[in-house]
Amino acid sequence: MYRDRGYIFGSIEVKAPTANIIHEFLHKFKNSNAIKEIYNILPINVNKKIYQIFFKEKYDGMISSILYENGVIYQNDYIENNVETVNALIRNQSAKDLKSELSKIGEIKKFTLSEINYHEYYSDFFELTEQERTIIYTAFMNGYYSMPRRLYLKDLEKMTGISKSALEEYIRKGTEKIIHNWINSNIPILYSKDR
Known part of the structure; x- marks a missing residue:
């Protein structure tokens, strides 16, 4: 993450039942205002239609940047049917304000906090x-x-x-x-x- 440069490097795994759905997703993903550049698309399992995409996205107004500002240790995103599910590991003291910060950039359907054993x-x-x-x-x-x-x-x-x-x-x-x-x-x- 480069706050001072205004971008984030990221990667996602994409899985779809057909190659057409993957192509549709990639088209929308490339044309998104948030995506600055796609670096690589790697086939992880072509038979199961699983690909990994490496990209650069804008910093401001992104879930990743808000989590980063709140001291994220680990983050995993999953998107299905236009709903993004985020699992993140953050420090306890950062969790209090996180929901209100995230709600500024989009609707939160469910927000759950739980403590874990590191x-x-x-x-x-x-x-x-x-x-x-x-x-x-x-x-x-x-x-x-x-x-x-x-x-x-x-x-x-x-x-x-x-x-x-x-x-x-x-x-x-x-x-x-x-x-x-x-x-x-x-x-x-x-x-x-x-x-």
């Missing part, structure tokens, strides 16, 4: 198993990822009772999931033409 949320987001989460957390907190390394697999083996080969597998698979999800959620930033 640990559970990020575990779900990164799709880690309980064992991967526990091993990576323990390794990180005890210096496995530090430079210079303060903890080695043999030390982690003693702490957990899990063999070095199994620990290495948990760490590699978990790290791969974290990096994969991080990259997929940040592609517009990584491939920005302005960077």
Whole structure:
């Protein structure tokens, strides 16, 4: 997000029952006053007609910019039948004024706030198993990822009772999931033409 430049990089996944509906959506999307530029359209699954669109949109008066101004940590949008559903993770203190700010740019049909456990949320987001989460957390907190390394697999083996080969597998698979999800959620930033 570039408030000072007046735009936001974004990506959406589009799924439709037919290719014609996707083409109609893309035509409307490209001609929207909010969209400044479409960078790329990637087929995720052509058989299921799922595509990912990377774009630049205006900053002012957008849901994303309001969430950003309120300290959004994570945001996911879903549009169906001209109704946009937004799930966002924001800090507690920002939630109070959010509904009134969002209602200034459009009708809110339903607004729900609930508290979540960050640990559970990020575990779900990164799709880690309980064992991967526990091993990576323990390794990180005890210096496995530090430079210079303060903890080695043999030390982690003693702490957990899990063999070095199994620990290495948990760490590699978990790290791969974290990096994969991080990259997929940040592609517009990584491939920005302005960077």
